[in-house]
Amino acid sequence: MGIVHLGVGGFHRAHQALAIDDLLRRGEAREWGICGVGLLPGDAAMRDALNSQDGLYTLVTKHPDGRLDARVIGSLVEYLFAPDDPEAVLERLADPATRIVSLTITEGGYNFDQVTGEFDATTPAVVADARPGAVPTTVFGYVVEALARRRARGLAPFTVMSCDNVQGNGEKARTVFSAFAALRDPELGRWVHDAVAFPSSMVDRITPVTTDEDRELVRERLGVEDRWPVVAEPFFQWVLEDRFPLGRPPFEDAGVQLVEDVEPYELMKLRLLNASHQAIAYFGWLSGYRYAHEAVADPVVATFVRDFMDREATPTLRPVPGVDLDAYKTTLLERFGNPAVRDTLARLCAESSDRIPKWLVPVVREQLVAGGEVARSAAVVASWARYAEGVDEQGEPIDVVDRLADELVPLARSQRDDPVAFLRNRALFGSLAEEPRFVEAYLDALGSLHRVGAHATLEALVAGSRRSG
Numbered sequence: 001m002g003i004v005h006l007g008v009g010g011f012h013r014a015h016q017a018l019a020i021d022d023l024l025r026r027g028e029a030r031e032w033g034i035c036g037v038g039l040l041p042g043d044a045a046m047r048d049a050l051n052s053q054d055g056l057y058t059l060v061t062k063h064p065d066g067r068l069d070a071r072v073i074g075s076l077v078e079y080l081f082a083p084d085d086p087e088a089v090l091e092r093l094a095d096p097a098t099r100i101v102s103l104t105i106t107e108g109g110y111n112f113d114q115v116t117g118e119f120d121a122t123t124p125a126v127v128a129d130a131r132p133g134a135v136p137t138t139v140f141g142y143v144v145e146a147l148a149r150r151r152a153r154g155l156a157p158f159t160v161m162s163c164d165n166v167q168g169n170g171e172k173a174r175t176v177f178s179a180f181a182a183l184r185d186p187e188l189g190r191w192v193h194d195a196v197a198f199p200s201s202m203v204d205r206i207t208p209v210t211t212d213e214d215r216e217l218v219r220e221r222l223g224v225e226d227r228w229p230v231v232a233e234p235f236f237q238w239v240l241e242d243r244f245p246l247g248r249p250p251f252e253d254a255g256v257q258l259v260e261d262v263e264p265y266e267l268m269k270l271r272l273l274n275a276s277h278q279a280i281a282y283f284g285w286l287s288g289y290r291y292a293h294e295a296v297a298d299p300v301v302a303t304f305v306r307d308f309m310d311r312e313a314t315p316t317l318r319p320v321p322g323v324d325l326d327a328y329k330t331t332l333l334e335r336f337g338n339p340a341v342r343d344t345l346a347r348l349c350a351e352s353s354d355r356i357p358k359w360l361v362p363v364v365r366e367q368l369v370a371g372g373e374v375a376r377s378a379a380v381v382a383s384w385a386r387y388a389e390g391v392d393e394q395g396e397p398i399d400v401v402d403r404l405a406d407e408l409v410p411l412a413r414s415q416r417d418d419p420v421a422f423l424r425n426r427a428l429f430g431s432l433a434e435e436p437r438f439v440e441a442y443l444d445a446l447g448s449l450h451r452v453g454a455h456a457t458l459e460a461l462v463a464g465s466r467r468s469g
């Protein structure tokens with residue numbers, strides 16, 4: 001087992017585990033099987049599912065015309081649930097056979113301040129993990145204790161490969177893991193910073209949450225009783241920096257693009273795909289849709305999203321080697337529109353406070369500096385603020401799933417009297433509430449959302465774009 005993966009959710013099982021499975025089938029990655037690890041209490045369900053079926057599961061690829069491909073993935077050779085036996089996880093990480101530790105721990109998992117980009121050392125679980133002799137509970141505690149053990153044993157550090165939708169995910173991982181290590185010991189912090197490789201990557205495959213219908217589909221069509229299959233769209237992309245001092249699987253044989261500089265690809269993906277998901281999510285929900293494909297089948301939503309991509313996101317990108325951006329954007333809308341995938345707007349609306357600041361706010365900042373357009377980005381932020389009120393346009397409750405919900409919902413409700421209230425949250429938006437051009441567009445959109453609702457607001461924005469050419 002050469003890889004330990006932390007955060008075995010849907011995405012890892014549809015992406016990296018597939019790539020390794022491809023290589024194993026070709027006989028090319030025998031020493032690169034994956035040990036999956038779950039760190040959070042909620043991962044007990046994955047432990048039970050995977051361990052009851054020898055780590056095997058079904059990956060179902062859903063094509064837009066309704067065709068399905070299904071295969072059993074066998075690259076997860078072991079699964080450890082860390083709360084059951086923290087020491088077993090630490091020793092698996094410290095084992096000389098472990099050469100890569102990969103991560104899909106979500107954007108929030110990196111625990112950094114959204115404005116300064118610095119590691120947040122005040123989180124209670126982090127404070128606890130930094131104490132001498134602590135039994136870890138966080139990703140920081142596990143990875144850094146394992147690195148410290150390797151160092152003490154004269155073993156080279158493993159490579160930490162982040163596969164999360166965080167810009168500069170490798171560098172960000174270096175920042176947060178070395179900052180945590182420095183809390184334990186400044187010298188250890190310097191060593192983690194300098195001696196550990198943190199390649200960055202761009203990863204892409206829309207992987208919705210598995211539903212009971214998916215389980216039923218696997219049972220009916222394939223005759224397989226699978227406790228936790230995973231479903232995904234056909235599209236697969238992985239662009240990776242080739243910095244693996246202890247070696248790596250021959251990823252290129254599994255369709256991975258190995259490049260010197262992943263940043264142009266990351267910016268393209270996070271600002272065109274993920275930020276557009278945010279553009280679809282709240283406006284879509286408030287307009288009465290529940291699935292991404294339903295929302296983009298509405299020409300007003302699709303035109304708004306394409307205008308956002310063309311006029312606000314694209315001007316902030318760098319040239320992307322070998323990519324025709326126009327075709328990329330057209331393909332994105334086709335992917336969002338795949339009716340078979342049934343990606344829920346609820347998934348896209350969750351954990352907004354970890355997504356909007358990371359994907360959309362950087363677009364706004366760059367557009368403000370360059371004198372570019374910001375009206376659509378401002379409207380997306382306003383649509384989140386309206387959604388965060390927790391009540392829809394019919395007076396029905398909205399389940400706001402966000403680690404900051406307790407703080408954000410009252411703030412959003414107060415904006416009926418104080419319209420800039422939500423935007424003044426500096427931890428999320430920095431100084432955006434002091435940018436007159438942005439604030440004007442934001443207040444226009446929020447006022448319109450309150451007066452005429454989400455769909456009419458989008459119609460006006462789209463019509464405004466046509467008038468201004």
Ligand SMILES: NC(=O)c1ccc[n+]([C@@H]2O[C@H](COP(=O)([O-])OP(=O)(O)OC[C@H]3O[C@@H](n4cnc5c(N)ncnc54)[C@H](O)[C@@H]3O)[C@@H](O)[C@H]2O)c1
Pocket residue numbers: 006007008009010011012038039040042043104105106107108109110138139163164165166203204205206207208
């Ligand atoms: N689903 C997709 O379409 C997709 C596509 C590309 C990239 N990704 C990346 O993968 C991440 C996970 O997506 P998913 O669909 O697998 O989600 P998921 O909910 O199925 O799984 C998330 C996993 O991350 C773990 N996790 C969450 N917070 C953590 C924390 N603070 N510390 C340690 N572990 C933590 C959970 O325990 C779980 O194992 C996304 O946040 C994104 O960065 C997802």
Ligand SMILES: O=P(O)(O)OC[C@@H](O)[C@@H](O)[C@H](O)[C@H](O)CO
Pocket residue numbers: 106107165203204205206207273274277347348355
């Ligand atoms: O999973 P998250 O939190 O990074 O974001 C939600 C979606 O935008 C995301 O999962 C996309 O579906 C994915 O990034 C496509 O590759």
